[in-house]
Amino acid sequence: MSHDMSTQIQLARRPKGWPVHEDFATVTVEYADPAPGEVRVVNEFVSVDPYMRGRMSDARSYVAPYEIGGVIAGGAIGRVVASAAEQLPVGTVVLHQHGWTDVIQADASKFRAAPEVTGLPNSLRLHMLGMTGLTAYVGLTAIAGLREGDTVFVSGAAGAVGTAVGQIAKLLGAGRVIGSAGTAEKVALLTEKYGYDAAFNYKDGLVRTQLAEAAPAGVDVFFDNVGGDHLEAALASMNRGGRLALCGAIAAYNATERQAGPSNMSKMITESLTMQGFTVGEHWDKAPAFTELMTGWFMDGKIAYDETIVDGIDNTIDAFLAMMQGANTGKMLVRI
Template identity: 60%
Template sequence: MTAVQSTQIQLVSRPTGWPTHENFRTVTVELPELEPGQVRVVNEFVSVDPYMRGRMNDVKSYVPPFALNETMTGGAVGRVVESTSDEHPVGSLVSHQLGWRDVAQADAAQFRVMEALDGVPSSAYLGILGMTALTAYVGLQDIAHLRDGDVVFVSGAAGAVGSAVGQIARILGASRVIGSAGSAEKVELLTSKYGFDAAFDYKQGSVREQLAEAAPDGIDVYFDNVGGDHLEAALAEFRDGGRAALCGAISQYNTEGPTPGPNNMANIVTRGLSLVGFTVGNYLDRFPSFAQEMGTWLREGRVQFDETVVDGIENTVDAFLGMLRGENTGKMVVRVGTGS
């Protein structure tokens, strides 16, 4: 029998500041024969996400750091090509967390069988139908407790999470949705495609001043993907009782030392604000309701999504670094094989 090989990418050193190619290596692993209850999957797409940068540091966090000299992990979607599990027949589309490789093999319990939607690429299960949009769904409802008529501000709004936040907020009754992005093209996309009422390029001036202009009556909800000056701007513009869902702080992921905090933290007290950090892994019980609603919204055309696709497992590091630099519109994914 011909040996099955898997191309995999490993972390070999911990980055200081911005990661480089020298922090990774590509290896070829020969896979053993399947044991009872296992499956082998050829990945179609793998995901690269901001949280992965934090896991490259050897620090205490909500998940253990990536181990050195071991294959990276992350979201992926692919097809079962060999199986000893009745629940995972050959040909099944599955999602799982064994990304950063072209062929994955493990116990069947690590793979979730997905139902394909007509006209929707399998990569959508890494973005608008996956953990990315679930993060937006949970952050708005369970964390920020979005109310009908709220004014919502979203930082990093042209990214995969941010673009989902804006659209879900409108569906759930927000009266005005404002977003920040890193280019004129992304700003235009927010208002023309994703339904944002206003957007601004954070590179073209003070975030605080631009938000004040876009939200002259203040904001009620802030969905934070960026941190830093965006959080400071939100604190300045919150109305009494404002709520923030703190999802990420990508502006600080590659800094080499302490970064200054917002200079207006007293507003939390004087305006009775609630700032709550969260990670979506603690809300997986919400996935069934999310999947049902998002599937409906997609079929009805109420939600749009974009993807930035990089071809080839060997280019996963490039895709990851590009995502950190903001080169993606919507979800950044790597097309491993024949996915479409």
């Protein structure tokens, strides 16, 4: 097959509150033969991620917003099917950021070869062995300065980043790891599969109360994917000198009104706490060390993972909306 037709999903308008199907448009593009230096790639997997909701807004952020009429950019992995670039011959598996497409053709410089690892699916390059895992590693080490014996609390622990954080924390010497999730099934998965010492359903009661019960000796490191009541609860339980790494704030991503901040920020002063937000793009220098560690852990059978797979490029919007509502366990992916 020539794969000269490409299905692409664009941003049609900026969502107000929760995104809906009408905020997107699906178009078909036909490609001519690759020009010198170009390659054509058929995607195997496309990523849908919480940060994409932020880019659908035109608010100032760490990365440029998506353009109206532009393709939803993001992580994807595929295989070169046509090439006019010597460095990426036909058959090469590549990572790229061209996002929500089934076929993409562009200059070879926009793709990065991803050597296949025997026994591991290519999809892992989009989460545990890729940006998701690196985000967890950076937050724990470069931002929170994880120390042996630390008690770690992770919000949104059953998501892609959260399932990586818990395991990496334990492998790096954390003494106790606690997570929050939104269903009883996810809570059980955290303790039975991902090595969490304790977990709770944040819908079962006040997060502050449940966290205090799960961490009677307090929390040393908080890895936050949620914000809101989880951040306030963590502040209430932090030990003196504790560190808070803020990775995401999914509780506020679809809010239409300004959200109230934590009521107990004075704890930052009285307990000499350190709070720092971060984005993984500022820490690519940590990638080689992370990749070596994570590959070794996988080879030793020390890493578990879950993938929530939705089939077909036409179902990408549904996958994204489901992920934003917490329907995924582990990484949400669209299989092309």
